[in-house]
C-alpha cells in the first residue's frame with residue numbers, strides 16, 4: 302500500500318453520537334477515540350459495524366453528537382472526507398458505479414481530484430503491476446461476487462487514503478485473495494479498521510472493539526476481546 306500522504310497519525314473521534322436508521326436507533330450516545338494503526342470491529346449481525354463505517358464516511362449523519370476524521374467534521378466538512386478515508390463496502394454492488402474495472406479504479410482517483418486522463422493511466426498501471434492488466438476493460442457485471450469485491454479493494458488501495466475502513470472484506474475473497482489482503486493490511490502505512498466475523502483476521506490486532514446492539518461491550522487488546530466474545534457466543538448458543 303502507498304504511504305500515508307501526511308506525517309500526522311490518523312485519528313477518529315466520536316462524541317456522544319446518536320444515529321437513527323429507519324425505525325432503529327443504532328447508536329445512542331456512542332463515544333470512541335480511534336488512533337491505533339489496526340483496529341478490529343466485531344459483533345453479531347445488526348450490532349452496528351457497517352453503520353459506524355457509513356457514518357464515518359458521511360453517508361449517514363448522526364442526529365446528535367459529533368464525529369471527526371483526521372480533524373474533519375463529518376457534518377460540516379463531509380465533502381473533504383474522500384480525501385482522507387475510504388470505505389470498502391460489505392456489498393461490492395453498493396460501491397461499484399462504473400461499467401468497467403478500469404473506469405471504476407480511475408474514479409477512485411478522480412474523486413481525489415486526479416484529472417481523468419491521468420487517473421485512467423494510473424489505473425491501467427496499477428492493474429498491470431498486480432498482473433491484472435487483462436481486467437482493465439472487463440465489464441464489472443461479468444465478474445463474480447468475489448472478483449467484484451476484489452475490484453473494490455483495488456480501488457481503495459490505489460487511492461491510498463489515510464484511513465481504510467474495510468467492512469467484511471474477507472467475506473467473498475478466495476484464499477489467495479484473503480492472504481494478499483491480510484498481507485496488505487499488515488504492511489500498510491495507513492490506519493486500517495476491519496469489521497469481520499472471522500476473528501482470526503483481527504485477533505492479533507492491538508485493539509479490537511466488540512459492538513453489541515450499538516454499544517461497546519468490550520474494547521482492548523485483540524486476543525482478550527475476541528476471547529470474551531467467543532465465550533459469550535458459546536454461553537448464548539450452548540455450542541463450543
Ligand SMILES: Nc1ncnc2c1ncn2[C@@H]1O[C@H](COP(=O)(O)OP(=O)(O)OP(=O)(O)O)[C@@H](O)[C@H]1O
Nearest residue numbers: 322323324325327345346347348349350351352353
Ligand atoms: N438500510 C437500512 N435501513 C434501515 N435500518 C438499517 C439499515 N441497515 C441496517 N439498519 C439497522 O441498523 C442496525 C445496525 O446494522 P448494521 O448494518 O450496522 O449492523 P452490522 O453490525 O454491520 O451487521 P452485519 O454483521 O449483519 O453486517 C440494524 O439492527 C438495523 O436495524
Ligand SMILES: [Mg+2]
Nearest residue numbers: 350351352391
Ligand atoms: Mg455489516
